[in-house]
Amino acid sequence: MRRIGKQTIAFDRPPRILSFAAVAGKKEAEGPLAMDFDQTFADTRLETDSWEQAEAQLQKEALGLAIDKSALKPEDIDLVFSGDLLNQCISSVFGLRDFNIPFLGQYGACSTMAQSLMMAAIMVESGAARVAASLTSSHFCSAERQFRMPLEYGGQRTPTAQWTATASGCAIVGNWGEIKIRHALAGRIVDLGIQDGANMGAAMAPAAADSYYQFFQDTGTKPYDYDAIFTGDLGYVGSGLFTKLLAEESIDVGRNYRDCGLMIFDRETQDVHAGASGCGCSASVLCGHVLKNLAKGTYKNVLFASTGALMSPTSQQQGETVPGVAHIVHLSIT
């Protein structure tokens, strides 16, 4: 692989996504992408004792399904890249513990899926791994407990708030399969001073615009060169800002642009305010919808970005801003 332009990595022998799987919860199963998930769970606890264990179980299910579909065994996977939103990434640790695959924990908040996929791709082309898995998860209930209020409190949510998806997505990367990973871009930390942790779309939009702007510069391409360009979970507020910020740079993302945070739920009927969020949002939309449509040929050439709001309850309480980050992966079947 080699670097092109300022920030982009070009894969010379593009690694392939050889299998993928997405799992989701009850509310997601009632949404527009219901048919895209490999499995959905009506029980929010997934028959475990806690929401945290349930989230770990989501990762276990997603990785297990992706491994089954690949016809590989866990021991054939050289490295697994995973992370999540919980303190000290415990969903990943406890979800992956029994697989015995060498583990490299990733943390990019909701940008973790694109980050992990990029890492897996670099490992495979470089020879550091023959096969590498990338996955992440989020769970509405564990995230509310972690970042906001006890669920029992029934706190009122602001209009800009987003609903954390209960979902996990896993993509396994190797040297065979139809879907190629052609380019990747690791984003910079971008901080325009948003302090409202309930307006993460606005906090992440500048990072998404920064990464996409740089990607188009580096590759000399435009949004219309792709069948679709995705952002992770900017939601209604963030997507509008993203479109506007790129328009100011004379980049029209237009009809080709979709945000995973606006795809997984129906905002009209599902009461999710500004849309969905969480690592599992972009992960399950990627591994449910996007990769499925690439495999079917509905999409031939897409850009997928996950977007992360880099904050903690402590940083919020201390009056810190919410910096954002966005990583991009270019996928094609041509």
Add this chain to the structure above:
Amino acid sequence: MRRIGKQTIAFDRPPRILSFAAVAGKKEAEGPLAMDFDQTFADTRLETDSWEQAEAQLQKEALGLAIDKSALKPEDIDLVFSGDLLNQCISSVFGLRDFNIPFLGQYGACSTMAQSLMMAAIMVESGAARVAASLTSSHFCSAERQFRMPLEYGGQRTPTAQWTATASGCAIVGNWGEIKIRHALAGRIVDLGIQDGANMGAAMAPAAADSYYQFFQDTGTKPYDYDAIFTGDLGYVGSGLFTKLLAEESIDVGRNYRDCGLMIFDRETQDVHAGASGCGCSASVLCGHVLKNLAKGTYKNVLFASTGALMSPTSQQQGETVPGVAHIVHLSIT
């Protein structure tokens, strides 16, 4: 690069550590490695408003010093790999925010330094980055608040407890310099069922033994083939277990073995119970002591492992075990 044996990555064109820096706090400045640090701070807050900001400042200082020593500018660094112990890795985020370097957050608890260094090395040999930085930090006060009790409470510490180092270390990897990164191994999550979060040495020792056992198998080498082999922060309890576990596999680590958690403080006089811990412990011992001695030629060939206890206060409260993980990097000047 290529894979050898079951888990080891061999670098064919070994990436080099082109500069490094270590910074530490007051207690560390009173310890045996005082002269190894590039800078120490008598003020635990580093003139910031909170311990969390102080920890972010430690990363800023370490990266800034390492960049200065390299004669590069921040914009010459293509990727930075960093993580820390705080919820959602905020020390890394706020420490690195102003550098404008594309950021890939890592989480491996106290194993983060070896993990980040391994990532940086893979990026450089593969061409994904021309220059990549790796760093991590910990701070006694922010870690106590995060994982244990308010400092003001003055909680009694158990004999197996370790003292989180207030420190940060940064290594910058590129294609020039004397110190070569020759091999790396990413560890598996190993869980022998330790539940006591105040006995992390015991929780991590099996992971350290597992990774070292596999490394020696994969490379066909023995501990005495190296000038020294290091573990991250097993402390007094964990180091003993590590030695014993490897002895059971007929591997004698003997006189060549040192644990960073037993190097940074003087257990006789500094009241740290079982030794030091924290991401910053192995990071500052690596970037202060180990790399300095490689550069001087005192060491020619060493194995460096960081070891992580994968737990959170929530997983502890829910009665979960403390799985461990250990990653290894092989460094030499020959």
